[in-house]
Amino acid sequence: MSGHGPAIPMTSRKCGPLTGEAHVPGDKSISHRSLILGAMAVGETHITGLLEGEDVIGTANAMKAFGADVERLGDGEWRVYGVGVGGFAEPENVIDCGNAGTGVRLIMGAMASSDITATFTGDASLRSRPMGRVTNPIALFGAQSYGREGGRLPMTVIGAADPVPVRYTTPMASAQVKSAVLLAGLNAPGETVVIEKEATRDHTERMLAGFGAEITVEDTDEGHVITLKGQPELMPQTIAVPRDPSSAAFPVCAALIVPGSDVLVPNIGLNPTRAGLFYTLQDMGADLIFENPREEGGEPVADLRAKYSPNMKGIVVPPERAASMIDEYPILSVVASYATGKTEMPGVHELRVKESDRIDAMAKGLRANGVTVDEGEDWWSVEGLGPEGVPGGATVATVLDHRIAMSFACLGMATQKPVHLDDGGPIATSFPVFEGLMAGLGAQLTRDNK
Numbered sequence: 001m002s003g004h005g006p007a008i009p010m011t012s013r014k015c016g017p018l019t020g021e022a023h024v025p026g027d028k029s030i031s032h033r034s035l036i037l038g039a040m041a042v043g044e045t046h047i048t049g050l051l052e053g054e055d056v057i058g059t060a061n062a063m064k065a066f067g068a069d070v071e072r073l074g075d076g077e078w079r080v081y082g083v084g085v086g087g088f089a090e091p092e093n094v095i096d097c098g099n100a101g102t103g104v105r106l107i108m109g110a111m112a113s114s115d116i117t118a119t120f121t122g123d124a125s126l127r128s129r130p131m132g133r134v135t136n137p138i139a140l141f142g143a144q145s146y147g148r149e150g151g152r153l154p155m156t157v158i159g160a161a162d163p164v165p166v167r168y169t170t171p172m173a174s175a176q177v178k179s180a181v182l183l184a185g186l187n188a189p190g191e192t193v194v195i196e197k198e199a200t201r202d203h204t205e206r207m208l209a210g211f212g213a214e215i216t217v218e219d220t221d222e223g224h225v226i227t228l229k230g231q232p233e234l235m236p237q238t239i240a241v242p243r244d245p246s247s248a249a250f251p252v253c254a255a256l257i258v259p260g261s262d263v264l265v266p267n268i269g270l271n272p273t274r275a276g277l278f279y280t281l282q283d284m285g286a287d288l289i290f291e292n293p294r295e296e297g298g299e300p301v302a303d304l305r306a307k308y309s310p311n312m313k314g315i316v317v318p319p320e321r322a323a324s325m326i327d328e329y330p331i332l333s334v335v336a337s338y339a340t341g342k343t344e345m346p347g348v349h350e351l352r353v354k355e356s357d358r359i360d361a362m363a364k365g366l367r368a369n370g371v372t373v374d375e376g377e378d379w380w381s382v383e384g385l386g387p388e389g390v391p392g393g394a395t396v397a398t399v400l401d402h403r404i405a406m407s408f409a410c411l412g413m414a415t416q417k418p419v420h421l422d423d424g425g426p427i428a429t430s431f432p433v434f435e436g437l438m439a440g441l442g443a444q445l446t447r448d449n450k
Helices: 028-040 054-065 101-111 132-139 175-185 203-210 245-257 277-286 321-324 326-337 349-353 359-366 404-411 426-429 434-441
Strands: 010-013 019-021 044-049 071-073 075-085 117-121 144-148 152-158 167-169 193-198 213-217 224-229 236-239 262-269 287-296 301-307 340-346 372-376 379-385 419-421 446-447
Touching: 019 434, 028 044, 028 054, 028 075, 028 175, 028 203, 028 236, 054 071, 054 101, 054 426, 101 117, 101 132, 101 152, 101 175, 117 379, 132 144, 132 152, 132 175, 152 446, 175 193, 175 203, 175 224, 193 372, 203 213, 245 262, 245 277, 245 287, 245 301, 245 326, 245 404, 245 434, 262 340, 277 287, 277 321, 277 326, 321 326, 321 340, 326 340, 326 359, 326 379, 326 404, 349 359, 359 379, 359 404, 404 419, 404 426, 404 434, 434 446
Parallel strands: 019 262, 044 236, 167 193
Antiparallel strands: 010 419, 010 446, 044 075, 071 075, 117 152, 144 152, 193 224, 213 224, 262 301, 287 301, 340 379, 372 379
């Protein structure tokens, strides 16, 4: 059984060229933050292009539970009438965040400096993931957290009655941790400072500035230093959410490995802290072009054209690039399987504690389909078999992880034998239109009736 209901077995078969335009959903990271900051602003925020996957809908429902007026107006169009910084009401019921690690950690941060109590839970995958990386820093503001052994959900957070500002150095490269601390800092007096040893995705900083917060970012001898002045009055915004580069990764990478493919993915967010996969693919020799570069809503965007690339070579992915592509390593490993030579991926311990242990899940599935994979605690490598060289034929466990499921669906589009997924249900958490979109390009991805 999936954490999302009965398992949905799927089969992905070798297909003809993938062609056409792939209109992928809105950016998940920006969608979560739009709803949360809209709820913390004073007045009405209007959002278009919102990702309407289960994860983001869970955040929308959570903001309603905290007292904001949240309404869906149409396809991807939402209004949020916020309650202001410090204005959250105490939820009447448990907040169920489903599979959304980003959602639960950001919401915990947002409520941590308000004098309210909230209890959080999620699906089986989310309940297995550690929350200490957020509950430890929010404790510095004065919040208290009580959960299961190992700091796992369900968890009750008691917000600080008299929050204090914090100066916090993140122990790992994590945009979720940084963002949770900044959101907690909104309702603390004085200046909250977050120091990162290496910069992570900066959607929160960009969006805080857009909502009118006083925030500065500088690189110093200490690291990447973000300073936020607390207790601002956030002003409502009109937000056009760019399309998600993490979702775009799947049609882009599928096009690179399926002979004859030519796919255009319009209006993709190319924030430098998110675009590491695309630069890595170009380093491997992928035929990937950025067309019509521009800026929308403070975020750089472009149209991506991906064509079949039979001459890709394995590379060593720079470890400093990991933070900008951490969610894309599963699909990168699929592309690496069709390249020539070894692709090495160091500095990726964060993959061990995502929705699943993604190194373990991808390694097992790739090996079952005939690919040689080596791994360590914070690194892994894939021996490429060249174009059309992956045997396939196995059934893989998607371990309640949407990115694992979509990665193996893409693998099977070019394998010699079909690839079977034990459960494709989790795909809906981030990319609910994945099946239809890929079928429209020419993929043969079917649900198995059992």
